[in-house]
Amino acid sequence: MTIQTSSPTGRRLLTMYDSMLDHFGPQGWWPAQTPLEMMVGAVLTQNTNWGNVEKALGSLKKGGELTLERLHRLPVESLADAVRPAGYFNIKAQRLKNLIRFMMEAYGGDIPRMLEDESRRLRSGLLGVKGIGPETADSILLYAAFRPVFVVDTYTHRMLSRHDLADEQASYDELQAVFTDALPEDVPLFQEFHALIVRTGKEYCRKKPLCDLCPVRGVDR
DNA sequence: CACCAGGCAAGTA
DNA sequence: TACTTGCATGGT
Numbered sequence: 001m002t003i004q005t006s007s008p009t010g011r012r013l014l015t016m017y018d019s020m021l022d023h024f025g026p027q028g029w030w031p032a033q034t035p036l037e038m039m040v041g042a043v044l045t046q047n048t049n050w051g052n053v054e055k056a057l058g059s060l061k062k063g064g065e066l067t068l069e070r071l072h073r074l075p076v077e078s079l080a081d082a083v084r085p086a087g088y089f090n091i092k093a094q095r096l097k098n099l100i101r102f103m104m105e106a107y108g109g110d111i112p113r114m115l116e117d118e119s120r121r122l123r124s125g126l127l128g129v130k131g132i133g134p135e136t137a138d139s140i141l142l143y144a145a146f147r148p149v150f151v152v153d154t155y156t157h158r159m160l161s162r163h164d165l166a167d168e169q170a171s172y173d174e175l176q177a178v179f180t181d182a183l184p185e186d187v188p189l190f191q192e193f194h195a196l197i198v199r200t201g202k203e204y205c206r207k208k209p210l211c212d213l214c215p216v217r218g219v220d221r
Numbered sequence: 222c223a224c225c226a227g228g229c230a231a232g233t234a
Numbered sequence: 235t236a237c238t239t240g241c242a243t244g245g246t
Contacts, residue, residue: 029227046228052244053227087243091229133229153227169236198227 003189009165010182016163017189020196023215027195030143035111037066042139043095043131044086055085068109071100095131102129115145123149134172142194148185151194152176155201 005011031050032038037057044053059082060066065074074082080093106125107114114122119141126137134152141147152175160166166175183189200215 042227045226047226047241048228048243049226049245051226055244085243087226088228088241089243091241095229131229135228139227151227155227194227202227 003186004184005182007182009178012163012165013179013182013193016159017193017196019215020200021192024196024199026192027199029191029195030139032143034066035115035144036068038144039099039140040066040071040096042136042143043099044083044092046088046092046136048087052086056083059083059085068100068103068111071096072104072109091131095129098129098131099126102126119145119147119149138176142187142190146187148180148187148190150176150179150183150190153194153198155197156194158201159197 003014005014030038030041032041040060041053041057044056057066063082065071065079065082071079076093076097079096080089083089083092083096086092102125103109103111103114107117117125122145123137123141126132126140127134138149138151141149142151152172157166157170157175160175160178161168161170166178179190179193204215
């Protein structure tokens with residue numbers, strides 16, 4: 001399958017995408033069995049290694065707490081204890097409670113209904129939750145609600161600025177626009193692209209900043 | 222020992 | 235608007 005693009009930026013982005021895909025293969029994000037697990041994981045992974053998030057999610061699953069009703073009833077102190085391995089556990093427990101309350105109050109606890117809501121309304125609702133910022137909200141939109149929004153993270157920022165596709169001090173919205181202005185609204189593409197940026201950033205951008213090994217030419221130069 | 226991980230909010234000027 | 239700081243465990 002070939003992605004259609006008309007702009008030079010779009011072709012450049014797709015070249016980077018192809019290089020990363022060839023090198024690492026499909027990443028298959030998001031690693032979750034249910035939309036709720038995806039959303040909980042999105043909060044837990046904020047500035048945190050995914051391995052630690054898996055420990056926290058495993059703890060919740062083992063206790064049978066990974067349902068909306070159980071999380072709603074679970075005391076925040078107990079929730080904090082369960083998500084301890086993910087770090088920032090007091091903050092994240094409260095943020096999860098905030099998200100759960102939002103789903104209960106705005107959608108009556110009906111997750112499928114929430115995920116079918118209009119994109120802008122859902123996004124602004126999520127951003128109104130204390131602890132849900134633009135990356136977490138967009139991750140939920142892309143990987144749980146399957147909306148064509150591009151997720152921007154620190155690796156995305158680093159990659160675009162090093163390729164001179166964005167300013168070093170570009171805002172979240174500006175970085176997001178680089179992708180959405182140049183690429184078609186393709187959900188599977190956006191899902192895989194973001195995952196590959198993270199995968200590539202982990203491998204090369206910090207520990208091994210070597211251009212000749214990087215699948216994306218020009219990164220870390 | 223230092224450094225970092227798939228952010229975010231609150232405080233300051 | 236544009237910085238700075240706190241939050242915290244676990245791996246390298």
